[in-house]
Amino acid sequence: MNIHYFAWMREQIGKSVETESPPAHIDNIDDLLDWLTNLSPAHAEALADRTIIGVAVNKEFVEPGAKLEDGDEVALFPPITGG
Amino acid sequence: MIRVQAEDFDVGAEMAALTGARKDIGAVVNFIGKVRDLEDGALSAMTLEHYPGMTEKMLADIEAQALERFDLQETLIVHRYGKLEPGAQIVLVITASAHRQAAFEACAFLMDWLKTKAPFWKLEESDKGRTWVEAKQADNDAVDRWQEQS
Numbered sequence: 001m002n003i004h005y006f007a008w009m010r011e012q013i014g015k016s017v018e019t020e021s022p023p024a025h026i027d028n029i030d031d032l033l034d035w036l037t038n039l040s041p042a043h044a045e046a047l048a049d050r051t052i053i054g055v056a057v058n059k060e061f062v063e064p065g066a067k068l069e070d071g072d073e074v075a076l077f078p079p080i081t082g083g
Numbered sequence: 084m085i086r087v088q089a090e091d092f093d094v095g096a097e098m099a100a101l102t103g104a105r106k107d108i109g110a111v112v113n114f115i116g117k118v119r120d121l122e123d124g125a126l127s128a129m130t131l132e133h134y135p136g137m138t139e140k141m142l143a144d145i146e147a148q149a150l151e152r153f154d155l156q157e158t159l160i161v162h163r164y165g166k167l168e169p170g171a172q173i174v175l176v177i178t179a180s181a182h183r184q185a186a187f188e189a190c191a192f193l194m195d196w197l198k199t200k201a202p203f204w205k206l207e208e209s210d211k212g213r214t215w216v217e218a219k220q221a222d223n224d225a226v227d228r229w230q231e232q233s
Contacts, residue, residue, distance in 0.1 A: 006132060006204055007204035007206070007215050010132075054202075056134070056137055056202070059136050059140050060137075060140075061200075075134060075202075077202065077204065078218075079217070079218030080200075080201065080203055080204060080218065081198075081203065081204055081216045082131070082133070082162065082174070082197060082198060082201045082202070082203025082204075082205075083116050083173070083174055083194060083197050083198040083201070083203070083222075
């Protein structure tokens with residue numbers, strides 16, 4: 001599963017994309033966030049405030065409880081500031 | 084039509100290309116968003132990061148919503164990314180319709196929506212250091228206004 005990070009989350013984690021293979025029981029975004037938080041102190045710091053994390057799966061916005069399938073492209077990012 | 088690009092744009096050329104040959108357009112509105120200096124410091128650069136692929140998808144989706152909601156002949160959204168200097172153009176929205184009201188409203192609708200739905204992030208570099216711009220509640224409120232009306 002490819003996980004993309006943007007803006008200061010990317011900087012804190014130190015990479016723009018990583019390929020991870022979470023265990024099979026991780027089947028939704030909330031569980032994935034719990035799992036990622038335990039990967040490293042940098043992940044824990046970047047993902048500390050769940051209330052502001054934006055999530056996209058396969059380039060569509062989803063809610064934190066959204067289900068995950070094998071091969072999904074996940075993106076995690078702070079609130080967007082375009083325009 | 085939507086475009087995501089690093090290059091600058093020329094609003095006159097874009098408007099001519101979009102509407103110049105049309106006889107059914109009575110009103111053209113454009114909005115240009117620009118890099119503004121800081122209120123309490125000297126901005127040296129603003130860098131726009133985006134999510135390639137999702138950005139185009141979201142802009143196309145927002146444009147489709149505008150075309151469905153308003154009586155429009157043409158629309159164009161151009162959004163830049165990369166490192167921009169103060170005063171540089173960031174985003175262009177052009178709406179064209181038979182009468183002015185649809186063009187005015189659709190232009191505001193498109194800007195309000197893209198502020199909260201297009202995956203861009205702004206990094207400001209100034210004499211005070213580097214800061215990721217925080218989202219504004221006012222931008223969320225602006226979108227809610229359109230949802231209440233629909």
